[in-house]
Amino acid sequence: MLFFYFQNFRKSLLFIFFQKIFWKVQNNLIYLKLSQIHNGNKLGTKSCPGRVLTFMTAVMRTKINVNRYLFHVAHPCSRNGISKWGLLVNDKIASCIPNGVYAHNLRSKPTYDWYPFIYPFESDIDLGKMYGNNLLRAYDYWRIDTQLIDNNWFIDYAARGDFADFLGYDPKTMYVYTDKDVSLRAITLFRFQNEESWDFKGEKGAFHFRAIDEFRPFKDK
Numbered sequence: 301m302l303f304f305y306f307q308n309f310r311k312s313l314l315f316i317f318f319q320k321i322f323w324k325v326q327n328n329l330i331y332l333k334l335s336q337i338h339n340g341n342k343l344g345t346k347s348c349p350g351r352v353l354t355f356m357t358a359v360m361r362t363k364i365n366v367n368r369y370l371f372h373v374a375h376p377c378s379r380n381g382i383s384k385w386g387l388l389v390n391d392k393i394a395s396c397i398p399n400g401v402y403a404h405n406l407r408s409k410p411t412y413d414w415y416p417f418i419y420p421f422e423s424d425i426d427l428g429k430m431y432g433n434n435l436l437r438a439y440d441y442w443r444i445d446t447q448l449i450d451n452n453w454f455i456d457y458a459a460r461g462d463f464a465d466f467l468g469y470d471p472k473t474m475y476v477y478t479d480k481d482v483s484l485r486a487i488t489l490f491r492f493q494n495e496e497s498w499d500f501k502g503e504k505g506a507f508h509f510r511a512i513d514e515f516r517p518f519k520d521k
Contacts, residue, residue, distance in 0.1 A: 363452045364473055370403035370444040370453075371490070372482075373414060375424060379440055379489070386484035387442060400477035402456060403444055409515045410436055415459060415475065418466050440518075441490040448486040451478040491518040
């Protein structure tokens with residue numbers, strides 16, 4: 301009987317509500333400790349206890365296995381620099397966000413669940429207007445072949461905590477980062493482009509249809 305009630309509770313809106321609160325509190329506490337440790341700050345008015353420091357540093361530096369291909373979203377104004385030097389670690393001295401190259405650890409095509417689109421006012425609205433208010437078509441997507449580089453990848457706890465409310469679920473390892481530059485040889489520029497399709501006649505006289513997906517490698521003309 302208790303199991304029956306528990307199963308019904310798991311499906312209830314109340315359970316979902318408390319689950320979201322748990323995700324938010326858990327991820328924000330982890331991120332808070334990581335960011336303060338990263339910058340050598342104190343937790344509140346007391347120094348971070350040694351055990352907490354050891355544990356949180358271990359969490360921060362734990363390597364995770366990612367998909368072979370990751371995607372880094374970039375404004376097209378950065379294209380020339382990325383094309384010359386690759387993806388370089390950001391160097392924000394005053395920031396509590398760990399320095400790194402950030403990416404999306406997904407096998408699907410980009411959606412509005414990706415950063416910066418998911419976060420209000422982070423994306424370039426004026427740029428989107430040039431593409432019929434379709435921000436997905438406005439941005440560059442640099443595919444990272446992780447097999448071509450020797451980088452470690454870590455969970456982006458900041459994004460995980462911030463975006464869980466917008467997503468409605470815990471993104472877990474959806475947002476990741478590396479603390480090293482990503483070599484030019486490991487990246488390929490992708491963009492949303494016009495779909496292309498054509499019919500052709502086969503050897504036995506039958507007609508066939510072939511199409512190229514709109515999300516594909518891009519080359520400047």
